[in-house]
Amino acid sequence: QVQLVESGGGVVQPGRSLRLSCAASGFSFSNYGIHWVRQAPGKGLEWVAVISYDGSNEYYADAVKGRFTISKDNSKNTVFLQMNSLRAEDTAVYYCAKGGNYQNYLDYWGQGTLVTVSS
Amino acid sequence: DIQMTQSPSSLSASVGDRVTITCRASQSINIYLNWYQQKPGKAPQLLIYTASSLQSGAPSRFSGSGSGTDFILTISSLQPEDFATYYCQQSYTTPLTFGGGTKVEIK
Numbered sequence: 001q002v003q004l005v006e007s008g009g010g011v012v013q014p015g016r017s018l019r020l021s022c023a024a025s026g027f028s029f030s031n032y033g034i035h036w037v038r039q040a041p042g043k044g045l046e047w048v049a050v051i052s053y054d055g056s057n058e059y060y061a062d063a064v065k066g067r068f069t070i071s072k073d074n075s076k077n078t079v080f081l082q083m084n085s086l087r088a089e090d091t092a093v094y095y096c097a098k099g100g101n102y103q104n105y106l107d108y109w110g111q112g113t114l115v116t117v118s119s
Numbered sequence: 120d121i122q123m124t125q126s127p128s129s130l131s132a133s134v135g136d137r138v139t140i141t142c143r144a145s146q147s148i149n150i151y152l153n154w155y156q157q158k159p160g161k162a163p164q165l166l167i168y169t170a171s172s173l174q175s176g177a178p179s180r181f182s183g184s185g186s187g188t189d190f191i192l193t194i195s196s197l198q199p200e201d202f203a204t205y206y207c208q209q210s211y212t213t214p215l216t217f218g219g220g221t222k223v224e225i226k
Contacts, residue, residue: 035215037163045155045163045206047215059213062120095162104210105153107174109162 002026002108004096009113012086020081022096022110030054030074033099035106036081038092038115048094050104051079064090086117121145121209125218131226138194140221142207145188151211152190154183157220158203166205167192197223 008020022034036048048068049060055072069082079096093114097106122145132138142152150170155163165174167183170190180195194201202225207218 044220045157045208045217047208047217050213050215061214100168103151103169104213104215105165105168105208106155106163107165107168109164112162 002098004098004108004110006094006096006110006113009094009115011116011118013119014087014117016086017082017084018086018115020083020094020096020113020115022079022081024077024079024096024098027098027108029077033104034070034072034079035097035099035104036070036079037095037097037106037109038090039095039112040089040092043092046092049081050099053099083115086115088117091115091117120214121148121211121216123207123209123216123218125205125207125221127221128219129222129224131224132197133226134197134199136197136226138197138201138223140192140205140207140223142185142190142192142218143188144190144209144211147187148209148211150186151209152183152185153208153210154181154192155206155208156201156203157206163206168210194223 003025005023035050049070051070067085093112095112098108124143154167157163171183204222
């Protein structure tokens, strides 16, 4: 069965960096794009970034462009989200999610990892 | 960016009720509209994709309709496990955007 497991969350000071990982299994990882979506405490869902199936294309939300970088290691079935220059407003649960067949619906999600940016 | 507006933001309903949630896009998105259900403390789950296709494993009481800018999620007969928050999401173009959510509560 499809599984996505996030890790790497924690408490970090403003301005510092953190790298999240998303380990995938149960599907042909190299054939699908992977997304990151976040949810601030008590708030709605916010799309963050996507990387294409082969890692050749990346797209970002304006709120994180220039600070976050998504990457994909098809040999390890893992996607990473490098988050630099973190701000208090980046505090959220971060989910990774598998993209659908040639479309950007999100058909499987991980359980999420909490990132808290606080001094 | 395409703005997604859901209504209502919350509703109270009883088991067995027919429930409809609407989602409006700020520009035409063809049929590239998806619906998710989220329960407290859990990750969202895909219910409907491309406006009206039922995701594998989702109950048949859920259905979706619409195209262009106006979309509807219908729950034909509300069950106890359906009390949750529902989100629409456009997949027409990046940045992907979500509606603000509709919380379905017990009357």
